[in-house]
Amino acid sequence: MDWAVIVSDAIRSGIGPVAAVYALAAIGLNLHFGYTGLLNFGQVAFMLVGAYGVAASVSTYGLPLWVGVLIGLGSSVVLALLLGLPTLRLRAEYLAIATIAAGEILRLFYRSSWAEPVTGGVFGLQRFAVEFYDVNPIPRDTYGIWLVRYTSLDLWALSVAWAMVLLTAGVVALLVHSPWGRVIRAIREDEDAVRSLGKSVYAYKMQSLVLGGAIGSMAGMMLAIQNQSVNPDSYDPVVTFFLYTIVVLGGAGRVLGPIVGAILFWAILTFFDSALREAIGAGYVSSEVISAPEVGAVRFALVGLGLMLLMIFRPQGLLGSRKEMLLDAR
Amino acid sequence: MHADLVNLTAEPGVAKPDPLLVADGVTRAFGGLVAVHVEHLEIQRGAITALIGPNGAGKSTLFNVLSGFDRADRGHWTFDGAPVTGRSAHRLARRGLVRTFQLTKTLGRLSVLENMKLAATGQRGERLVTSLLPPLWLKQEREIQHRADELLERFRLAHMRDEYAGTLSGGQRKLLEMARALMVRPTMVLLDEPMAGVNPALTQSLLSHITDLRDEGMTVCFVEHDMDVVMGISDWVVCMAEGEIAAEGPPEAVAQNPAVIDAYLGKRHDEPGTEHDHG
Numbered sequence: 159m160d161w162a163v164i165v166s167d168a169i170r171s172g173i174g175p176v177a178a179v180y181a182l183a184a185i186g187l188n189l190h191f192g193y194t195g196l197l198n199f200g201q202v203a204f205m206l207v208g209a210y211g212v213a214a215s216v217s218t219y220g221l222p223l224w225v226g227v228l229i230g231l232g233s234s235v236v237l238a239l240l241l242g243l244p245t246l247r248l249r250a251e252y253l254a255i256a257t258i259a260a261g262e263i264l265r266l267f268y269r270s271s272w273a274e275p276v277t278g279g280v281f282g283l284q285r286f287a288v289e290f291y292d293v294n295p296i297p298r299d300t301y302g303i304w305l306v307r308y309t310s311l312d313l314w315a316l317s318v319a320w321a322m323v324l325l326t327a328g329v330v331a332l333l334v335h336s337p338w339g340r341v342i343r344a345i346r347e348d349e350d351a352v353r354s355l356g357k358s359v360y361a362y363k364m365q366s367l368v369l370g371g372a373i374g375s376m377a378g379m380m381l382a383i384q385n386q387s388v389n390p391d392s393y394d395p396v397v398t399f400f401l402y403t404i405v406v407l408g409g410a411g412r413v414l415g416p417i418v419g420a421i422l423f424w425a426i427l428t429f430f431d432s433a434l435r436e437a438i439g440a441g442y443v444s445s446e447v448i449s450a451p452e453v454g455a456v457r458f459a460l461v462g463l464g465l466m467l468l469m470i471f472r473p474q475g476l477l478g479s480r481k482e483m484l485l486d487a488r
Numbered sequence: 489m490h491a492d493l494v495n496l497t498a499e500p501g502v503a504k505p506d507p508l509l510v511a512d513g514v515t516r517a518f519g520g521l522v523a524v525h526v527e528h529l530e531i532q533r534g535a536i537t538a539l540i541g542p543n544g545a546g547k548s549t550l551f552n553v554l555s556g557f558d559r560a561d562r563g564h565w566t567f568d569g570a571p572v573t574g575r576s577a578h579r580l581a582r583r584g585l586v587r588t589f590q591l592t593k594t595l596g597r598l599s600v601l602e603n604m605k606l607a608a609t610g611q612r613g614e615r616l617v618t619s620l621l622p623p624l625w626l627k628q629e630r631e632i633q634h635r636a637d638e639l640l641e642r643f644r645l646a647h648m649r650d651e652y653a654g655t656l657s658g659g660q661r662k663l664l665e666m667a668r669a670l671m672v673r674p675t676m677v678l679l680d681e682p683m684a685g686v687n688p689a690l691t692q693s694l695l696s697h698i699t700d701l702r703d704e705g706m707t708v709c710f711v712e713h714d715m716d717v718v719m720g721i722s723d724w725v726v727c728m729a730e731g732e733i734a735a736e737g738p739p740e741a742v743a744q745n746p747a748v749i750d751a752y753l754g755k756r757h758d759e760p761g762t763e764h765d766h767g
Contacts, residue, residue, distance in 0.1 A: 332620050337605070337613030337629065344595045344606050350557065351593035355607040356581035356672055357614070365616050485596045485654030 159433075159440040166305030167432040172425030175312060178319030179381045180424065183397075184404040184416030185326050186373030191402070192410035193334055194366040195346030197250050200241070200257030201374045201401050203264050206393040207233035208375025209382035210268060210277060216286035218276050223289040227379060234375030237264075238368040246363045253367075261395055269390035282389035290315075290383050315384040322380065323417060326373055331413045333369075342366050343411075403465060409475030418476055426464065430457040493532060493724055498737025498745070501528035508533040508676055508707045509554065509585075514563030516546075516553050523549040525731045526563070531676075536698065536708045538718040538739075541728035542752055547711045548590060550728070551680055555587040556580045568675065582609055584675035590684055590711075592661040596654025600645060603653050603664060604636035605629070607671035636671060643667040643697065659690035666697060677701060679710035683717055695721050715752075719743065727751060 171177065183205055190196040211230025215221040221229075241260055245252040268277045277283065294314040300307045308316065333339050341362050344352045349359050382388045400423065408419025434453045437443045448456055468475075474483035492505045507530035516524040524546040531537050539547050552558035554565060556577035564573040567585055575583075595603050611632070612618050613625030640646045643663045648656060656664060662682060669677050682698065683691050699721050701708050712718050718725055718739060725742040727735045729751035735742055742748050 329620065332622075333616075336619035336622065337611045337625060338616055338619035340598070340602055340606050341614055344598060344602075347595035347597055348593045350577075350589070351595060352606070353557075353577040354555070354581055354587050354589070354593070355668070356578050356586075356609050357606075358576075358578050369616075482597050482652065485652055 159436045159442060162305055164429060164432040164436055168425045168429035170302075170306045170308070171428035172421045173306075173316070173320075174308070174424065175316040175319050175384045176381070177420045177424040178316055178323050179377050179384065180401065180404055181323045181417045181420035182319065182326060182380065183374045183377035184401045184408075184420055185323065185330060186370035186377070187398075187401045188405050188410060188412075188416045189330060189334075189366055189370035189373065192405060192412070192415065193339065193346060194342040194363060194370075195250065196363060196367060196370075197254035198257045198367070198370070199254045199395075199398055200259075200261035201370075202393050202395060202397040203257065203261040204234045204237060204371040204374030205378030205381065205397065206261070206264055206268065206390070207237050208378030209388045209393070210283075211375065212379045213283040213286045213382050213388040214276050216289070217278075217283040223286070226286070230375050230379050231372055234371045235368055238371040239364070242364045242367045246360055246367065258395065258398075261393075261398065265390050265393050277390070278388075280390070282387055284387045286388075287383040287386045290318075291386075312384075315380070319380045319384065322376060326376070327413055327417060334413065338362075346411075403461075406475055407465070407468065409477035412475070412477040415475060415477050422476070423461075427457055427461055430460045493535060493738065496737075498735070498741045500733040500736055502530070502736065504530040504532040506533045507531060509565065509567050509709075511554065511565035512563055514550070514553060514565060515561045516549055516558065517561055522731050524553065524560075526550060526733055529726065529733060531707065531709055532724060533707050534702065534705060535723040536702050536710070536721055538722040538725045539709060539711045539728065540713060540715060540718055540725060540742075540748075541734070542713060545728040545751065546731040547713075547728050548680060549731075551587065551678055551711055555585060555678055557587075581672055581674075584673070585678070586669045586672045586674035586676070587678035588662075588665045588669055588680055588682065590680040592658070592665050594653040594656060594661045594664050596652060598653055599650050600640065600653050600656070600664060601633070601636055601649045603668055604640060604671055605632050607668045608632040608635070609672055632671075639667045639670055644693075659686045659694075662686055662690075662694060663697070666694075670701075674706065676707040676709065679708065681711050681713075683712060683714065691717070715743065 183201055186204065187198060187201045190198040208230040211233045212223065212226035215226030215229045216223055241253065241256050245256045267273060269280050271279055273279065291311060291314065294310065296310040296314050298310050300309055301313050302308055341352065341357055345359055345362055353359050404419035404423045405416055407423060408415030408417065431453055434443065434448065434456060435450060438445055438448060438450055474480050496502050509531040511526055511529045514524060514526045515522065541547050549558065553560045556575055559574060564571065566572060567583060572580060572583065611625065612628055618624045640649055643666065645660060645663055645667065648660065653664060666682065682694055686694060698708055698710065722739050725736065725739050726733060727742055727748045734751050735745040735747040737745065
């Protein structure tokens with residue numbers, strides 16, 4: 159059992175491009191759930207429209223990449239308005255129902271044969287990220303220290319993705335510490351109180367939904383570009399629940415919560431994956447008990463166990479404040 | 489007693505010399521139950537009006553309708569001369585009609601100071617784009633903070649300024665809610681049972697805060713079902729029973745009014761021997 163491999167796998171995953179993408183999507187979700195109290199169970203839908211905005215624009219219609227980015231952002235705004243207009247005046251649960259349904263409807267729609275001429279259906283789309291990698295300033299090689307190494311392509315993708323994460327986190331930090339942020343945090347606590355003080359709760363909830371959704375769509379674009387392909391089935395509801403896990407793990411309503419959460423989530427997930435494979439390989443775990451193909455499922459069970467322990471011993475997440483959490487119980 | 493109200497007839501729907509809020513034919517029914525049916529009600533500017541009545545008389549429903557938190561089935565009402573029927577709660581608040589709640593709605597995970605600052609109106613930093621540029625709103629924020637600190641001092645909450653509002657006691661929450669309503673700079677405050685669940689020691693202090701509001705020129709209307717509390721501070725009392733206005737008048741007159749006694753004790757209390765109708 160090679161511990162160096164296990165640890166380096168975990169680190170590579172924790173600071174890799176996928177962790178950055180999840181951090182970005184979780185920042186958007188944190189704005190919804192952690193700050194405004196919106197129960198968005200369809201963050202993956204925003205990632206989907208962002209990813210396909212880029213992929214279909216470039217691959218199907220031959221438009222430049224930056225146009226695709228604008229189309230992706232535009233789609234996420236339209237989606238947020240469609241979801242928000244009928245539900246944000248109602249109680250919180252209605253948004254939850256609408257978003258979880260929208261996520262699945264969109265995935266099924268994008269993979270339908272009817273949409274295949276544009277979205278590629280079940281085959282997805284490829285070859286839309288060429289422009290992105292053409293401007294890669296990093297010479298072709300592998301980079302890194304110790305066993306944690308990335309190809310120049312991955313290094314470029316992860317640098318851009320983490321830069322977006324930091325930039326977005328900075329903007330969110332400015333927002334939530336401004337009077338605007340005070341209003342959305344107040345809405346999380348009690349909508350009627352905010353209404354009685356002359357604020358249009360509906361307008362603020364809509365702004366938060368649009369903004370967090372647009373951040374989610376940027377994450378979707380980055381995921382598509384990093385994979386150099388899109389497929390509707392990678393945008394299934396479980397992604398949203400990973401994002402909730404990340405937000406809760408890091409601490410909901412904390413600017414750095416989603417970033418810390420995403421790094422740890424991917425590091426821990428990969429740690430279990432790698433450790434189990436190594437243990438099976440070294441014969442510590444009999445392949446009768448867990449065979450190599452089952453590792454993928456078992457690691458999620460272990461992550462689930464970890465989350466349960468976290469909820470019991472540190473329900474506020476890693477960066478949350480226990481004092482604040484306990485106030486919630488009233 | 490308020491000088492303008494001295495010579496009025498004590499009867500339901502009587503016209504006031506300078507009404508701020510006028511309601512006509514306001515009806516609200518829940519299924520078959522008519523919770524509120526108010527033919528005509530005027531609330532005098534600059535006075536303290538108490539809305540009393542037994543539980544289930546429709547006081548809170550009327551409050552909710554007038555403050556935009558519930559819709560009326562019929563009827564119309566004006567505030568400060570402008571028609572505001574069916575206007576949403578936040579628009580009414582911006583016009584100067586601010587309410588508090590029977591179950592206090594302090595924002596637990598915001599600090600006491602943040603609760604106060606939230607309530608200031610016309611904040612530039614509350615707009616999404618300008619919020620990203622602190623130089624545009626920092627000066628205004630300081631002014632708001634100054635005003636908030638003054639009010640916290642007056643309501644004896646200054647020592648709790650930086651604590652989470654969720655740590656306040658029940659009475660302190662009532663005080664905070666009242667102070668927060670003042671941050672909106674209202675012309676009229678609707679207080680929904682300001683004394684409910686407050687210990688007797690704090691009741692006196694709350695009452696004096698209410699009279700202070702009037703003395704500063706605000707119009708106060710509050711819901712209360714305890715008659716004794718009402719007598720001391722009200723200029724005018726409106727009594728509701730079964731959704732309608734049963735009586736109105738100066739506190740002493742209302743206390744003697746048979747319709748009010750009926751409302752509180754049941755209609756047939758003076759007919760010994762008859763079966764009481766509890767339905």
